[in-house]
Amino acid sequence: MPTKILLPTLFFAPAAALAATPDGTQLGLAWGIPFALILLSIATGPLFFAHTWHHHFGKITALLTLLFLIPFAFVYGIGAGVGTVVHALVEEYIPFILLLLALYTVSGGILVWGNLHGSPKTNTAILAIGTLLASVMGTTGAAMLMIRPLLKANDERKHRVHSVIFFIFLVANIGGGLTPLGDPPLFLGFLKGVDFMWTVKHMLPPVLISSAVLLTLYYFLDRHYYAREDEIVPCNHGFDDKLKIHGKRNFFLLAGIVGAVLLSGIWKPGVSLDILGSHYELQNLVRDGLLLAFTVISLAITPKQVRAGNEFNWEPIAEVGKLFLGIFITIAPVLAILKAGGQGALAGVISLVHDSAGNPINTMYFWMSGLLSAFLDNAPTYLVFFNLAGGDPHTLMNGHLFHTLLAVSMGSVFMGALSYIGNAPNFMVKSIAEQRKVPMPAFFGYMAWSFGILVPLFILHTLIFFVWQIF
Template sequence: MHLSPTLRHTIRTVLRALPVLLLCLPGIATAAEVDGASMNLLWALPFAGILLSIALLPLFAGALWHHHFGKITAGWTLLFLVPFLVTFGWQPGLSLGAHVLLGEYLPFIILLFALFTISGGILLEGNLHGSPHLNTGLLALGTLLASVMGTTGAAMLLIRPLLRANDNRKHNAHVVVFFIFLVANVGGGLTPLGDPPLFLGFLKGVDFFWTLQHMALPVILLALPLLGLFYLIDRYLFSREHELNEEDPTPDQPLRLRGKLNFLLLGGVVLAVLMSGLWKPGIGVDVFGTPVELQNLLRDLALIGLALVSLWVTPRAIRTGNEFNWGPIIEVAKLFAGIFLTIAPVIAILRAGSDGALAAVVANVTGPTGQPIDSMYFWMSGTLSAFLDNAPTYLLFFNLAAGDAQVLMERLPQTLLAISMGSVFMGAMTYIGNAPNFMVKAIAEQQGVKMPSFFGYMLWSCAILLPLLVALNLLLL
């Protein structure tokens, strides 16, 4: 049987990823099997090590991280796995390893793989003049697309056309900064497809339409002022067009959208996810104590199928035009294999509440009568999301609040809203808060844009985004 080069490359990629998947099998702890009150903070060290490595090494040891991130992640993971297996034995490890692999990790990475693959088959060619109206319109379009294509998909689709439209301007870094705010973060807040934290909530049982209903107002209240501020800033800088480069590196050309069939495939992704949330036939199998339900199995198979169809029907020239490669999704797969494993003891300790080693954290988000303090959930989940990664941060505070989606949706909806807003929106506060942020920065710098430094970007986010987040807290929480 003849296989295309793209499919052969995909098969090799999957085979290379198998050791990462098998790594999930040996063991993991949760509060159901291990008493979190008996665990000290040393058990949280591997999880903290992975997150700090993700946050700091790309900035201070980029070459080391780029070439060895898989080994570094595996090292931190083994630092958890070996002591756990020695302490608690193989039986809890196998059952709870199956829980993470089948119930959390595989559904999570399969969705990201599908969105990444399909969105990489859509190419926006051509070039337009980067006026304030056009730039604001592109940012608004990207904000809307982010909740359907995911923040990474929307960002990769639109960042290059936006850069081409503004490549004759000397002051264009602000365009990329607002693009990160809106397209790479805020726009992903409407659905579980938009941002990884919300899909983790969906996997935990948060209803698809609960997210759409409750996050719509916060997204609107944040996106509209950001778009308005961007238009005013861009119009002011555009008025100084005597500073334009004499020759436009990419003359204006009509836009052309290629790979339109992939929009139908994206619709299939939405339908597959909705099906798994709405259809509950009550059919499934038990794997080491983890129920594998029919609707979730069909969803994951459908997502893989849609991604493979995209690879089959999309001309290679389109993916070449997008500079598509498997590096980002392989990195995410390896990193999150380690994250999902090492986060387990932290969740167990948090679930122990005031009896656990993280009692101080629990006390900070809990009122005198035991009720959650929603504002604290918002700011604590947001602060960690800004400097670490918003997906595991969401998972931590979700479990700290209750760990039960029905309880959170029905009895503590404001708390769940606070965690969702903090995790999604404050990922925009730094370059390292959400995966697309750094990717967008790197692409912009490759195109010659003089992007702010790490702390220079934070000056932008603190001056523009932080006051809006304070207002959002006062209005909604």
């Protein structure tokens, strides 16, 4: 039996008196309005009131978060409000931001310097390498490692936006679909009993098809821009002729980060701290401690010149940290309603994934899990649909529900690329690119790219894997 350590004396009320989000069957859709307003502010703020948004986005997000918390605490009690915040912090936000902080800091200590020019072939090769790395070190790790070399290679190019957008498609999302190490939804499936090699074998065809289509499309688009007479902007960057990598010791820290994440998924000591109703399991505490240690070590061992060469600063991680703290708190009732399934306010949406006989409609599993993952946290979304399909990993892997598990896996990983908030590294890549003076499109502008390019690809996947069932 798991050991629980209660910490009531650290807070103003006993843990038993505090509850996380109430049962989703009791929540109405109105509780999701603050979450929707945060998304709307992210989408419209930089477009319609850029100066105010840039200087006050943290305050705006905090106010919208309070717009949820104050009425919520009034209706369900202060204990429920505090419990919701603690749950968001302990079980979601702290692991999220510490992983991102570690990867951002460590990758920022690796500098690629030299004669790296952004030709179509070079850029396509960088995207291909990043796509491969994403399934080994995770989409966040690969994105943080490879975005700076891509930006540095193209600092003389006039048209750079398309390169960052395709980078988000491939490295920050689709590339992570090959193994459970690649993306949080697949790692959750691994923890639930889905075999590591099942993912490798059956996600290989859709990942290969997606990568081949997008890399080919990118190459010809980049070649089109590269051929324009005004494309190259003279820039005295002072590169050496020979390509060099500085800060190589940080590669060991990257390996340590991957190892810490794996450790938290494999090692199950059965000990947890009960903090106001939320469980901080020992393996997660050890993982988060290691991530923080790797961050500090990287700062200590990396020469300042290396970080200066990467134009490293804390603004991107600060922006993500502030915005996603509000998102993780206000998303709580939305996820609770989803978890309520047919008994919740989104029962109509959930019912779309089964026919009248109760059989799964795999096409709908793919699109529903995907579209929700594009705007909600894709890890719990995966879990919701995994459980809707029965939740038995052996039946899902080997039985007649095989394509249902494939649909949930593909949807939750691939469609995270449809919006800036669909997967953890998306917004971070955008922020780093903007720090390098790349005029990234706003929320809806990005979605014009993503829906225009990816939706036809996802329709192709629907035909291949769920209509024709070629694989």
